[in-house]
Amino acid sequence: MKEISEIQRIVSEYIDKQNFAGAPHQLYDPVEYTIRQSGKRMRPTLCLLACDLFGGDVQKALDPAIATEVFHNFTLIHDDIMDQAPIRRGKETVYKKWNSNIAILSGDVMLTMAFRYALNTDKDCAADMLDALCRVSVEICEGQQFDLNFETQPEVSIDEYLEMIRLKTAVLLGAALKMGAIAARASEENKKAIYDFGIALGMAFQLKDDLLDCYGDAKVFGKAIGGDIVENKKTFMCLKALEKAAKDDRDRLTSILAGKTVFEDKDVKIKEVLALYDKYGIRQEAENLMTAYYDKALEILDSIDAPQKDKSVLREYAESLYGRNK
Amino acid sequence: MKEISEIQRIVSEYIDKQNFAGAPHQLYDPVEYTIRQSGKRMRPTLCLLACDLFGGDVQKALDPAIATEVFHNFTLIHDDIMDQAPIRRGKETVYKKWNSNIAILSGDVMLTMAFRYALNTDKDCAADMLDALCRVSVEICEGQQFDLNFETQPEVSIDEYLEMIRLKTAVLLGAALKMGAIAARASEENKKAIYDFGIALGMAFQLKDDLLDCYGDAKVFGKAIGGDIVENKKTFMCLKALEKAAKDDRDRLTSILAGKTVFEDKDVKIKEVLALYDKYGIRQEAENLMTAYYDKALEILDSIDAPQKDKSVLREYAESLYGRNK
Secondary structure, eight states, rough: OHHHHHHHHHHHHHHHHHHOOSHHHHHHHHHHHHHHHOOOHHHHHHHHHHHTTOOOOOHHHHHHHHHHHHHHHHHHHHHHTTTTOEETTTOOOOOHOOOOHHHHHHHHHHHHHHHHHHHSOHHHHHHHHHHHHHHHHHHHHHHHHHHHHHOEEEEEOOOHHHHHHIIIIIIHHHHHHOOOOHTTTTTTTHHHHHHHHHHHHHHHHHHHHHHHHHHHOHHHHOOTTHHHHTOOOOOOOHHHHHHHHHHHHHHHHHHTTTOOOOOHHHHHHHHHHHHHHHTTHHHHHHHHHHHHHHHHHHHHHHHHHSSSSHOOOOOOOOOOOOOOOO | OHHHHHHHHHHHHHHHHHOOSSSSSSHHHHHHHHHHSSSOOOHHHHHHHHHHHHTHHHHHHHOOOOOHHHHHHHHHHHHHHTTTOOOOOTTTHHOOOOOOOHHHEEEEEEEHHHHHHHHHOHHHHHHHHHHHHHHHHHHHHHHHHHHHHHHHHHHOHHHHHHHHIIIIIIHHHHHHHHHHHHHHOOOOOHHHHHHHHHHHHHHHHHHHHHHHHHHHHHHHHOTTHHHHHHHOOOOOOOOOOHHOOHHHHHEEEEEHHHTTTSSSHHHHHHHHHHHHHHHHHHHHHHHHHHHHHHHHHHHHHSSSSHHHHHHHHHHHHHHHHSSSSO
């Protein structure tokens, strides 16, 4: 089993070697621009780790791994148009740097490229690989649509929120791991288990993201703290606060979320909402739920039929995501 | 070999049987809305005709055939956002009826569905099928980007225009035919030939579309005549007019195309441009080029190694597209 740093180096070098240029350049420039930004590259890393765990040749999982990264970047480009997000990873988003039309089209071409990369594997597992990617692609569209709906939906339950983040975030981690397992010709049972591990890890990952958005260090996290509060995002924390708060606090929070309360300054708004979270122990609630998902992920990993020392590499990677501060 | 009407009935019945519903309904309603509108369904028809021509079982090409139709509808939904087109097939476009975000996402889900349909075939030809769809998907994005570029590009050559319509229109006809041939396990030579037939047919089809836009009967054609002229589209006709016109007429047309000439009424604009086309025999030029592509298509069809009586069905279908008035 390879070390995490080695897997990350392989991913990074392979992405660097890819040529995303083409004509017309207006279509391909945003592809280059997005892929060359080095995010965590968590999805291809998970894909190769799973392949290695099940004794596969990571070289054969490289193109499917890139597929998950290209696919992830496609979702970011289209989401940023919908959310009108100006900044991503500290840089202008594609729709802002170019325009919406170019962002739609370059996103479309990246979705297609993702399928092409996933196809670039042994012929006998191409169909399984594509099937995994098709599933996740449909689910992510569903998750994003639920997320858009939540903006205007008066009441969102915690279950609905958890289902939305499962679809929008967790399934791609599951699929990336499963695609690595497919390349390694893992058993059906192992493919399912590593997928489930990814789902639980993905849920913990998103809850951590929500926590960092409230309690992170802006300089380390890479974006302003309190963004979700400013944008009235219905996160687990905010929904939990609505559930636990006494009537007057709940009414106040409902009014804030509906955009009915006007603040002189966004920092005043963030401060007030965080004070409500403190009052009702919301940070702890989110940390507890995140830890529960994380523990579940490790429990699934433990149950997988693979050498303990190999599983410890994935465990270590999961720990780094759990403990991350960015 | 089945008759065209039988193939069309099979396509239509199979599409009717499909269930495109799902949750959240905001994502799936536009899918139903678009697919249920019966356009020409030319692409799935061509797919099944090719499968039948090469002795394949059309039942096995049904899902790939639907893939081409779902894919085509995805391109329309995204193109309509980019072109801000309010009406398509006499009905409101998705972005107009719902909104741009829903149109982006439901288009994304349709592109994914197209890949899933293409996968739904014998495992040993799934990779070839997906490869054909991936290629065309990238090319159509390129074609659309070239088309967007032409709006602001001061000079567009006729060659550039022809390459744009090859990418934007012809390649999908070629791919639909090729996918039918793949399902029929046709030889590499035949797959290439039927694809080339589709390219030539697609070029003729688009030139016919440009002609109908100027000289069609609005009631039969289903949209207002002169739309391309009103929108300053750089079509073959307009580019040929620029090439053939004397300096003063060319300057006038250049000014019109650049939106520098203001007209009291769009009908006045259409009338003036059509008068220029008449003066320089542009209608005839377009018909000649269309016929040349059509003849080339038939020549390729003739050269294909398949029974003459079976090829005559595809010839008849090509004739119906050539002679169409809508």
